[in-house]
Amino acid sequence: xxxxxxxxxxxxxxxxxxxxxxxxxxxxxxxxxxxxxxxxxxxxxxxxxxxxxxxxxxxxxxxxxxxxxxxxxxxxxxxxxxxxxxxxxxxxxxxxxxxxxxxxxxxxxxxx
Amino acid sequence: xxxxxxxxxxxxxxxxxxxxxxxxxxxxxxxxxxxxxxxxxxxxxxxxxxxxxxxxxxxxxxxxxxxxxxxxxxxxxxxxxxxxxxxxxxxxxxxxxxxxxxxxxxxxxxxx
Numbered sequence: 001x002x003x004x005x006x007x008x009x010x011x012x013x014x015x016x017x018x019x020x021x022x023x024x025x026x027x028x029x030x031x032x033x034x035x036x037x038x039x040x041x042x043x044x045x046x047x048x049x050x051x052x053x054x055x056x057x058x059x060x061x062x063x064x065x066x067x068x069x070x071x072x073x074x075x076x077x078x079x080x081x082x083x084x085x086x087x088x089x090x091x092x093x094x095x096x097x098x099x100x101x102x103x104x105x106x107x108x109x110x111x112x
Numbered sequence: 113x114x115x116x117x118x119x120x121x122x123x124x125x126x127x128x129x130x131x132x133x134x135x136x137x138x139x140x141x142x143x144x145x146x147x148x149x150x151x152x153x154x155x156x157x158x159x160x161x162x163x164x165x166x167x168x169x170x171x172x173x174x175x176x177x178x179x180x181x182x183x184x185x186x187x188x189x190x191x192x193x194x195x196x197x198x199x200x201x202x203x204x205x206x207x208x209x210x211x212x213x214x215x216x217x218x219x220x221x222x223x224x
Contacts, residue, residue, distance in 0.1 A: 004155070006155075028209065042214055042215070042217060043156075043217075044214070044217040045212060045214075045215040047205075056211065080141075088153075090155050090156070092155075100146060100158040100161050101158070101212075102158070103147075103148075103155030103156045103157070104155050105154050105155045106153075106154070106155050108153070
């Protein structure tokens with residue numbers, strides 16, 4: 001079965017712009033989580049959605065937001081981009097509980 | 113202070129040699145511990161998942177151990193291959209909300 005699909009793979013934006021990233025989870029997975037990964041900070045949790053509801057939120061400013069649709073697909077949005085937002089953004093899905101998370105390949109965002 | 117500490121930060125070994133990566137955590141109450149392998153520019157891929165009652169789990173040449181009393185885990189790689197070159201990330205989940213904490217990872221380089 002298809003894995004977690006993230007689009008686009010690469011993105012270059014200018015400071016002050018906004019960006020929307022997309023994640024399609026594995027079929028049947030209702031939980032979708034987003035992470036930011038940078039060389040200096042490693043993987044950091046952004047938020048988790050389950051059945052269209054945000055279930056958990058990490059310690060990121062309000063410029064970072066997300067949503068989940070009825071088909072479990074999820075989007076995350078970053079407004080007023082800053083240079084420090086340059087990172088690999090990863091999405092992961094799971095059926096829940098102690099099941100493992102399956103990650104997508106990520107979207108590499110570069111802010112110039 | 114990060115609740116999941118990994119060591120070493122980086123490691124270089126020759127092809128065919130064995131190596132062991134360490135993960136110490138303070139996450140409590142403990143739910144499960146996962147080891148992920150992440151190739152450069154790709155999303156992490158799950159290697160093993162261990163719960164409180166499990167102290168050893170293998171996945172091919174990868175063997176993870178867990179000592180829940182000392183809050184330590186290790187990932188042993190046997191007969192390393194060039195394709196093992198990657199970052200290995202330890203992820204510990206707390207029982208509350210399945211909150212995940214990430215280690216900074218160990219960067220493994222296998223040389224011919």
